Amino acid sequence: GNSVTQMEGPVTLSEEAFLTINCTYTATGYPSLFWYVQYPGEGLQLLLKATKADDKGSNKGFEATYRKETTSFHLEKGSVQVSDSAVYFCALLGNSGNTPLVFGKGTRLSVIA
Amino acid sequence: EAEVAQSPRYKITEKSQAVAFWCDPISGHATLYWYRQILGQGPELLVQFQDESVVDDSQLPKDRFSAERLKGVDSTLKIQPAELGDSAMYLCASSSTGWGANVLTFGAGSRLTVL
Numbered sequence: 171g172n173s174v175t176q177m178e179g180p181v182t183l184s185e186e187a188f189l190t191i192n193c194t195y196t197a198t199g200y201p202s203l204f205w206y207v208q209y210p211g212e213g214l215q216l217l218l219k220a221t222k223a224d225d226k227g228s229n230k231g232f233e234a235t236y237r238k239e240t241t242s243f244h245l246e247k248g249s250v251q252v253s254d255s256a257v258y259f260c261a262l263l264g265n266s267g268n269t270p271l272v273f274g275k276g277t278r279l280s281v282i283a
Numbered sequence: 284e285a286e287v288a289q290s291p292r293y294k295i296t297e298k299s300q301a302v303a304f305w306c307d308p309i310s311g312h313a314t315l316y317w318y319r320q321i322l323g324q325g326p327e328l329l330v331q332f333q334d335e336s337v338v339d340d341s342q343l344p345k346d347r348f349s350a351e352r353l354k355g356v357d358s359t360l361k362i363q364p365a366e367l368g369d370s371a372m373y374l375c376a377s378s379s380t381g382w383g384a385n386v387l388t389f390g391a392g393s394r395l396t397v398l
Contacts, residue, residue, distance in 0.1 A: 174325075202385050213287075213374060213389040214326070221385070259325055263385050270316070270339060271387055273325030 172197045176260045176274035183250055183281050191245040191277045193234075193260035203227075203236050203243040204261040208276070214259065217245075250281045285309040287390035289375050295396045301363035304393045308357070308377030314338075316387065317350055317360050320372040329373075332358065365397045 177192040195203065202221045206214040218227030220236035220243065227234050232247045243260060260274040288307040296302050308315050313334050318326035329348065331339040334355040343350065347366070352358040362369055372394050376387040 206389075211391075213289075213391040214376075215389070216386055219386070261325075270328040270331060273327070275323070275325045 172201065172262055172264050172269065172272045174260050174262050174272055174274040176258075176277055178275070179257075179278040181277060181279045183279070185252055185281055185283050186249045187281075189245070189247040189250045189254075189279070191258055191260075191279070193243045193245065193274060195241050195243065195260075195262050197241075197262055197264055199265050200238075201265055202263045203234070204263070204271070205232070205234055205243070205245050206259045206261055206273075208257045208259065210256070217258070250279070252281045252283055255279055255281045285388075287375055287377055287388055289373075289390035289393050291393055292391065293394050293396075295398065296365055297398050298367055299364040301361065302365050302395060303362075304360045304373050304375075304395075306358045306360070306375030306390060308375070309379075309388055311379065312377035312388075313355070313380050314378045315352055315358050316376040316378075317358070318374040318376065320374055320392070322371070326374055329360070362395075365395075367397050370395055370397045 173196045204219045205217040207217045208214050218229040220227040223238035225236045234243050234245045257276045257278045259276045262272050315332040317329045320326040329343045330350045332352045350360045372392045374392045376389045378387050
């Protein structure tokens with residue numbers, strides 16, 4: 171079945187540091203890929219998405235590129251801020267029928283000033 | 284901005300009691316999902332509705348969990364009896380059909396603690 175593996179946290183960075191959170195997936199066909207973010211005490215919010223190979227999703231300075239050859243969708247940001255502290259989830263949606271959105275386990279990011 | 288409404292935000296109950304969670308999706312969204320998020324884990328789908336019909340409830344523990352969406356709008360998730368292992372965040376999400384169907388909008392969640 172479809173699955174997502176993302177790097178375990180927690181990740182602690184200083185403000186303005188470079189961020190990478192690795193995500194790889196297993197799926198048949200051509201899934202859509204997502205990054206969701208969960209701030210403390212809140213629900214999940216869509217951060218960015220990519221629906222086909224080589225697409226780059228971007229939002230709020232975050233980027234991720236859909237790499238089919240390496241089955242990856244790594245999240246990057248050039249300069250993190252304290253306000254980026256949250257839990258980040260990589261997710262996959264299969265393209266066959268009513269397949270559910272499948273999440274990774276999440277990576278907690280803490281950014282310190 | 285349209286939101287998915289959930290209540291209650293927090294619920295503390297004793298094991299063997301009944302609990303219920305309510306969700307009101309974004310107006311016009313035909314698809315509604317209930318996910319369970321155990322602390323430190325990613326959300327896992329419990330049940331998916333298309334209008335009032337269940338599309339996928341393969342991961343719903345049907346001996347104690349039930350879900351309904353009678354008029355195809357709001358939904359209720361019930362647990363009876365609650366067990367210690369049910370302590371988790373219960374997330375409701377909705378999506379439209381057609382364009383944008385692959386984007387789920389989540390509510391703030393209902394955090395359940397079973398003592």
